Amino acid sequence: MLAEPASPIVADAGGDLVLTGVRKTYGPVVVLDVPELAFRRGQVVALVGENGAGKSTMMGVISGSVTPDEGTITVAGDSLGAGTHHAQEHGVMMVSQEFPLVGQLSVAENLLLGRRPSERRFLVDWRAMESTARGMLERVGLDVPVRRKVDALSVAQRQLIEIAKALGRGPRVLILDEPTSALGPAESERVLQIARECAAAGGIVIFVGHRLNEVRQVADRIVVLRNGRLVADMTPQEATEQRIVFEMVGRDLSGEGAIQSPQADAPVTLELRGLTAEGLGPLDLAVSAGEVVGVAGLMGSGRSRLLHVLMGAIPCTGGEMLLGGKRYRPRDTADAVLSGVALIPEDRKRQGLLVDSSIRWNGTLAVLRRISLRGIVLTPRGDRTKSREVVASARVRCQSTEQSARSLSGGNQQRLIFGRWMAANPDLLLLDEPTRGVDVGAKAEIYHLIDEQRRQGMAILVASSELEELLSICHRVVVMRDGSITATFDRSEFSKERIIAAAAVDRVAS
Amino acid sequence: MSAQPLSTTTEAPLQTRPESAGSRLRELLIGTPEIGIVAAVIVAFAVFAAINSDFASGAELQNLGIDLAGFAILAVGESFCIITGGIDLSVGSLTALFCVVSAWLNVTEGVPVIFTFLIVIAFGGLWGLFHGLLITKLGLAPFVVTLFTFIFAAGLDEAMAVNPIPITSSVFLGVVGSTVAGVPIAVIVLVVIAVVAWFALERTYLGRQIYAVGGNQEAARLAGIPVQRRVMLVYVISGACSAVVGVIVASHITSGTADSVSGWELIAIAASVIGGVSLIGGQGRIIGVVAGAALLVVLRDGLVAVNVNAYYQSMVVGLVLLLAIVVDRLRIIRLERSGKRVRRVAPVSSTELSASDGS
Known part of the structure; x- marks a missing residue:
């Protein structure tokens, strides 16, 4: 032995x-x-x-x-x-x-x-x-x-x-x-x-x-x-x-990432009342237009699950969802996209990119129908123009939109997926670990992109395992444990210790 | 928007080596493998025609075209499935079944020819839908689902056609027998189907979504593509294509018989693969698929025309398949290498597309 x-x-x-x-x-x-x-x-x-x-x-x-x-x-x-x-x-x-x-x-x-x-x-x-x-x-x-x-x-x-x-x-x-x-x-x-x-x-x-x-x-x-x-x-x-x-x-980045609070009278974009799904809920949550709400919690707490339910990727089993005041119950992800919801998933390679396809194909993936003539015919020119817009708006650095997504660095890949969804112009943007595996410079750029979307009135829900990230970009942080929200902290009450405590109570690692 | 690129610090020269005509041709071949297949078809045809001048005669060309129509239409349907990362093993059995069913409807039941065709094609689509439902709703593997039909339909069609059902309708026989300006109707049908399939795949949002489903199903789903509907669609297309080929085969052999098309599913798959459709999914073009089918047909009929023994014919076809996949693999390795080079270059070159490409 x-x-x-x-x-x-x-x-x-x-x-x-x-x-x-x-x-x-x-x-x-x-x-x-x-x-x-x-x-x-x-x-x-x-x-x-x-x-x-x-x-x-x-x-x-x-x-x-x-x-x-x-x-x-x-x-x-x-x-x-x-x-x-x-x-x-x-x-x-x-x-x-x-x-x-x-x-x-x-x-x-x-x-x-x-x-x-x-x-x-x-x-x-x-x-x-x-x-x-x-x-x-x-x-x-x-x-x-x-x-x-x-x-x-x-x-x-x-x-x-x-x-x-x-x-x-x-x-x-x-x-x-x-x-x-x-x-x-x-x-x-x-x-x-x-x-x-x-x-x-x-x-x-x-x-x-x-x-x-x-x-x-x-x-x-x-x-x-x-x-x-x-x-x-x-x-x-x-x-x-x-x-x-x-x-x-090679230069100073401090000062970036400061955020403004959302307008007080901004309309509520997303409202959850007693939402349940497998391993989740019941949950109550509201996110306003122009607000960034963070979702903290340990692994397995249901962070990603919540986002996937909102995206229609996991069926919801009960409760009510309102999107822009209207009842929202997506049958599948296509439904969610039509309703104005977008998800940037946690695992770029497995869930986000067509790694062997071109930047062009990746960039226009969520808006194919919209850029098609009469909603059907995809012209090479329309496709190319849109993909260049995507690359420019998300500041993806590449030599050509025809190179494969695989050839991009992690930060550029993530920005490409951001660009894909910015083109769709959703009302609710769901981010799952938005800066996982990207470097500091690229991180700052992604925070900048998030802030841009927020200013345009998008409601943003960010799930992250990185507390500093949530504390620096969110207006409010909710903490999840075992599929439910256990605490909510406004920006003025932010404290790492309290969030960790709320996330880990009676689950202290043995 | 003029945010500074944050992580670019040094300029690296872009790789713009002056390229000779030869290396440019090589790059073109690596980028578009279909050209190589088309060239192979032409070379093979020229060789056979040089050995046996009858091979290039009008009558022989018509035969070649009719054989090609069957294989290529089947391969087009098959390639839709393979592009989504699936496979359809049922196309040969279904072709045989619809060959018998169309003869039976028209001859035994007295259904007018046009309605016979429509019914059979709709039936083919429905059978494909059945495959699609089992694959998407129950999560069964396409291989297994279509293997069921492969076995079941073969039995069904033998039971239906204990004796061949001879076809007499001149309209029915005209599918293969009649020509327009010397071109058999079946070949025209092939051209129409190939053009529609090419357009659907490369010039509509549906086609792009089908490629995306094959490239990364989970990413496609999370990007809001209705993956299940797209998967069902490709099996419907494949089933309908089998039905069309069933009609062509019935018209060609002038009767509904059971044993006319054994092994065609494998030829359809081989044609797709030779034509550059990746079995992993997400890649492949219709022009390559049709050229792949053409290469197989030219080899098959050509080897007959120059009196090569049937055993050697299969060996040659097998070797061509091997050659095609090996060349394709080498091409991909080459592409990946160049992809890597790009990745090393990209982060340190400050080529912002918005600047360099903004026209």
């Missing part, structure tokens, strides 16, 4: 990770150029930078999935060769944002993929496998049945499983790529703690994050990349959020 060691988490032998003269180019573009960078044992090093700054390339180079043009990477003096396999043999484990989990397999099978939990040679020892898996889940504080298929889990749960999987292999170097972007406050806290434990046990933790407060909280050292180069290497004391942002984007 392979007994699960309680601690230390990290394999004991190990040394520093050193990058020397590492350079990577794609065509004429230098995406990474690092003369020298050493990661010390026992440290959590935060790697920050905008999308396209070279973080992914650096992680790829360290984990072996990207072969640098020049330079060497050594772990404890051993030079790493090409390929992820070699890196893994040296204890380099990467927890990526794109979870390479096998959806059709159970949690336990995924956790132990490629490993054998017992000495038996040919048959799978299910019992040993499941108990090992349970041990691994406990370490990340995730409570799901190990026999459940991964397909049935939420993004947040999959993220924790990825982390558990990497920890289970006893990493010397643990790379966490935005590990908390899908998580609520309590789970995020746990992940940060895991990172600290891992470093305390002598490991090297590379933490890539967009939430600067987390970065400052967890890291012993903060390394900033910009355009493929190291621009700053700071201690947490030196690294104020303002300083980090400044280093990342």
Whole structure:
């Protein structure tokens, strides 16, 4: 039996990770150029930078999935060769944002993929496998049945499983790529703690994050990349959020994101009275035109579910919905769009984009009928004109509307989806994790877009696991727990502690 | 709106290498694979015609056209299903069934020819709707649902046509027998269907929504596209196309018989795939599908014309299919690579479309 060691988490032998003269180019573009960078044992090093700054390339180079043009990477003096396999043999484990989990397999099978939990040679020892898996889940504080298929889990749960999987292999170097972007406050806290434990046990933790407060909280050292180069290497004391942002984007962004309150006499756009749906409600809520209301809550609290019910993607089972004073009960999403509702979902790639199609196709997807002649004929010119409008209005940076959505950076993809819905000009805009996985600069732009829509009189409902985000862009925050609203805070009463308390009462993580 | 792009700091030169005519041709072929298929059809035809000059004769061309009409119409219907990420295995069995049913209605029941055609096509559409309902409302896999019909319809049509039902109506036989300016009516029907299908897919909102459903069903649904209705629509189209081909086949063999079209569903799928329709969904064009069917027909009839043994015919067709999918895969790998290059370039180039493209 392979007994699960309680601690230390990290394999004991190990040394520093050193990058020397590492350079990577794609065509004429230098995406990474690092003369020298050493990661010390026992440290959590935060790697920050905008999308396209070279973080992914650096992680790829360290984990072996990207072969640098020049330079060497050594772990404890051993030079790493090409390929992820070699890196893994040296204890380099990467927890990526794109979870390479096998959806059709159970949690336990995924956790132990490629490993054998017992000495038996040919048959799978299910019992040993499941108990090992349970041990691994406990370490990340995730409570799901190990026999459940991964397909049935939420993004947040999959993220924790990825982390558990990497920890289970006893990493010397643990790379966490935005590990908390899908998580609520309590789970995020746990992940940060895991990172600290891992470093305390002598490991090297590379933490890539967009939430600067987390970065400052967890890291012993903060390394900033910009355009493929190291621009700053700071201690947490030196690294104020303002300083980090400044280093990342190369200029000062403070002052952006201040919001005005909505007009007092604005009409109510959305009103819910005793709304119920599977796992939801009864809920009462009203959102006025020009108002931004945040929905906070832990994962599984029903945040996304509420938005999906409003979008007609999950049927509502009772209660009343009023949209612009009229009874609203969408049969499907098409109904919702016709009634003036729009949803920007949480998972861009799975729920938002046609990744292999062009920007043009993605941009006009929600208004196809409207831009068609006589409501039927889609002319190439109409399509092109509209897609250019979408790209311009949402400030999507691209070379042509014919390039694929896949070729855009995360922030640009998100703006493209914003543009898609701005073209539809809805009355009610539903946002689910609007800035998940986008960098600081792109975040500011998305907040700016939200504010623009608000000014035009749109009612906006934002669900987010990032409290700072809600506190900075919302007029009001409602807190959900177990499918119901447990508290409402006006802007004047905003307090992180009270919101967390309202979200987590009698659910404190064990 | 003139907000500054926030994350652009350095200028990177756009990749505008001077391109030779050859590399431009290569890029064109990579971007539009249909051109390659059309070229392959022409080359194959020229080779066969050079070996056996009868192959390019008027009568032989008419035969070729009638064979093509059957395969291509079936492939067009099939490609709608494949574009949504589904598949329709029933088209061959349904074609055989409607071949028998149309003969039975017209000959045995004495229904006028025009009404026979309308009834059969409506019946085909309804059968497709039945597929669509099972797929969308019960969430069954298209493969399984249409596999049922594949088996069931084959039995039904053998039961109906124990003896072939000979067709005598000159109007009915005229579908294949008559020509307009030397072109058989069936070929004209093919052209009309292909043009309508092309228009529907590429020039109407419905077509774009069908592609979107195949590209990412969940994204399409959350963008307000009625996914279930679109999926039902494609199976209705495929069923109706099977019915049209059933009528053409009945007219061609001048009777309703059961064993006339075995294996046609696979030819329809092969034609779609050769024509560049991705089995994952979301991609493919009608011109490619028709060209794919044409390539198969030219190979089949051409190999007969130059007296190649039937075994070798199947092997050649199989190899062409393999070649088509391998070439397509290489093309996609190439495209993805260039896509990656674009991604690396995009964030650091300050090409704002609103500025560079604002005409």
